[in-house]
Structure formats: C-alpha cells, structure tokens
Amino acid sequence: MNTEQALKINIPGSNNTLVTIVKAFVRQRYNLVEDDQADICIIDLDAYKANSLLDEIRKQHPVRPIIGLSLNEVAHDNIVFLKKPFRPDDLTQVLDQVSLKINQPKVIVADKIVGSIHRAATAVIEKSADKNRHVAHHGVTNRSDSVHYNPAEFLQGALINAYCQSIDTGITHRMEAWWNPIIIFPKIKKVWVDADDKNLQAFCRLPLKTFARYQAHDRDVANEVKIQPEPMLNTDDCPGSLQSMDAFLWKVAWWNAGGQLPLGIEHDQLIQLKYWPNITRYLCPDHVVQMCAILYQRPVSPLQVSEVLNIEHKEVYGFISAAHALGLINSIEDQPMKSSRLSESTKPVAKRHNVGLLRRILSRINRR
C-alpha cells in the first residue's frame, strides 16, 4: 500500500446516513470506496444481520482491519471498537491508529531489542544453573542481604501496569522494557513473548534500571518502558505458544523476588492465602502444595512457614511474592505476630486420620 495515498474505507451493509456521517467526519483524509478496493472496513454492529456481514468480510478479507461501531460495549476478536455516539475526532483517531498499524510491519523480531545485555544475562543464569540446580529452579539469588524487593523496579511492576491498561481497555497491548516485547491479549487472558523460561529468568534477575543503564547511559527508565495498544495484532502474528497471563506473572514475580519478600509484607507478619493458586498451571517447585495448605488454613507468618517446613526462607518468600503479585495474599494485621505458637499454625483438620497413613500415601504419590 502506498502510504502517501489516502486510506480507502468501505462501509458495507450500511444505510446512507452512516456513509454521509463518516464522509463528513473524515473529509479529505480518507476515501470511501467499494469493497474490493478498501484498506479498512467500518461496520455498524447494531445493524440488522451485522454478524453475518462480519463473518462474510472476514472470510473474504481475513487480514483487513475492521472498525466496529455500536451503542453498547462489544467484544469481538480483532475488531477495533468505537462506541456510538462518537465525535469526528474519535473516528479520525481510531482511523489514524489503524492506519498506523497497517503501515507497520507485523512480524515481531525480538532480538533487535535485547542485544548483548540479554546474552550476558543468559550466561549468568546458565552459569548459576550449572553451579546449583536447586537455586536456579527457585530463582533464588544472593544479590542482596535485604529482606525486601520493590516489584515496581522489576519487570513485575511494568507487567502489572501493562496488564491493567490492557484489561481496562480490552485491547491487545505490547510492552517493551529493555527486553523482548511482551504481547498481552486481554480477551483470551494470554501473553506472548519470544523467549523461553531460561531467558526470562535471566532477565528477571536484575532491576529494569540496570538494563536501562547498560543501554541508555542512565536515562530515566520510567520513560523507557513502553506500553502501547496494538488493536490489530492477533495471535496469528505471534509464532509459538501463548501463556496464561496469571501463570506468566506468577513466575516473573517469583524470579524477580529472588528469594525476597515484596515491599509491604514483613517476615513476621500474619498473612493468609485468599485461595489456592492454580498450581497445575503455574511454576510449581518443591513445597508449593504444602505452602499453599499452610497459608490457606490459617494466618501464619512467612518465617513460621519456613520453620514448619524446615526450608530456606528464600523459598517461602519467593512463593509469597508470586502469590502476592496475583492478589492472593491477605495481610491479617499490621502488628508482627509474637505470641502465636508454631504448632497452632499447622493443626490437622481431620484428627482421626492416621498421620502415618497420609504420609505413606504422599510418599507413594510422589515417588513415581
């Protein structure tokens, strides 16, 4: 398509009123044309047989962008929605947005952005994984003596912002934060990123600012995290598999935490799981099921969980950080817990059952 020429619009199946309105609104910037010449379609979704018309257009022109007009909020895949009534500016804004998209290449080439920093980070994780497999699995590092990390300084913070924008608008968004672009599809609750877990974990080890310094000589990183709508991007443009938004955020938070607690949660503070995470679909290292059970049953502090399970604090803190990122953690009180006894934290629900039996079943089910 020649970008110097005005974009060609077709308004199929509509009465003259809509055509007149659109013509008046877009003036010389866009041309109204017949179906076979059009770059974009505008459809009145409230019109009689709009759905069948939509199906027909998609069948005949599968890649042609469609702008849907309606009085009510509607969720159609791959349609840019414009609510009626609309002002001339609203329409031209949407048309400009779609026009920009048409003139952009659709293929996402991730490697352009990451460069040497990505490779260096990958090397770090590979070295670490060789040294200590357990540590690599849990994303535990010794990068700081502090108990806390600030999610806002990591990919987690930027990702949550992007999720919020995408969910609020219902539009596919693209996020770039010094790494491979992350595409968010809010309607199907999936994300796409052109990287495997090893690369993602490597990227999660450092705050975004650190990557920014490498690449931009200490410019303000806040300005460099780009979150932008991509209304015309669909899953076909993203090679490979999509991941669940929740599962992706869960592991990003776990790895960003690096064995620390998120700001706002103290190691001796009583917390409780609101409900169990979707553990069959999330990153699920050892002890996750047990941590879920303990934190779900009653309020307990992160330190106590660590003591009961006899595992490193960092493992527990990673789990709590991931659950916190998904909004699964309830803080019970502001005061640190001092008096509650440890034994009360893990009271069996069904006393009559033989604990030995449960252990034997557990052993059996874990063994194979």
Added chain:
Amino acid sequence: MGQHKLIFTGPVGAGKTTAIASISDDPPVRTDEAATDMTKQRKPETTVALDYGVMHLPGEEKLHLYGTPGQERFDFMWDILSTGGIGLMVLINNNRPDPLKDLCFFLQRFETLIKSTAVVIGITQTDLKAEPCLQQYHKVLNKMNIRAPVFEVDARSRNDVSLLVQALLFSLDPGLSLELEDKDGKLETA
C-alpha cells in the same frame, strides 16, 4: 492390613474414570455401559456402578480409589461408596452447561463426608471452555462457606491428579512431612 478409601465424584464426563486410571497401581476396574439417555450426547459409555483403582502402600496397606457414577439416578451408590473415605476429590467438567451448579450439587450431596474430612476440587476441560473461571468457583465456595483448594486439572495427566491428591493430603494435615520408603517398605523422613 489397612484398607482405606479415596472418593472421586463429579458429573458425567468430568474425568473421574480417567483420573483414577492416572494414579492407580493396577489397571482400573470399570463398570461402563453404553449410554442410553442424555449422557449419550457426551460420550458413548458411562459408569453405572463404580470405578475402582488401587494404590499399594507399604506394609500391604491399600488405598482404594472409588469413582462414583456421574448420573444422579445411580446416587444410591454414592453413600455406599463414600462411607469411610479419607477425603473427597470433586471433578467438575467446565464444558457442561452449568458447572457452578454442578459444584453446588456435589458439595451439598457429599456434605457429611466433607465435614468430617476434606475436599479438593479439580476443574477439567478448561481447554475446551475457559468460562467459568476459577474466581467464579471461589465465589461459589465462599457463599457455601467452604474453604477448599480449586485448580485446573487434566485428568489424563498423572502430575495434575497427583497434585490434587497432595492438596487433599496437605489440607487434611498441613504439617505433614514427606517420608520416603526404603527398599524394605519402611519409612524415613525426607
């Protein structure tokens, strides 16, 4: 020789038979018959009496895995099977017309067992239908004042069914520690 029971329940097509087969040590016993009613639209055969599998534990102990028939007209079997169970595994088929209603129904129907033990809920077929989402299941449970683990499960996956069983065991006793069998079948704390 200890004999213990673990009960799998849920509506037709939820994956009870498959889940039992995923973790049973012996080939499961099935009582399938050709479906003749509405069930026929979902699958050609359905369980009419029970599904049975077994896990062999050290010391000749056995954990019997019982799957209840999904159809309500065989509900006389439910009480027989569930008596003495160590806990309840509810599987809900997300691809049925009203899975939230199914959940309420089975939780109410097995209320006695749940009160005396624990329950875990596995949502199956979410790849075929994503809604209702887990949050909607949690809302139903809150309304019923039941706190229980709920997560997605592929009944064909041994790992998924194993996590569901583990969730039940740790719900019964969160302080449970893992013990490993040695060659003689004796246990050692891990």
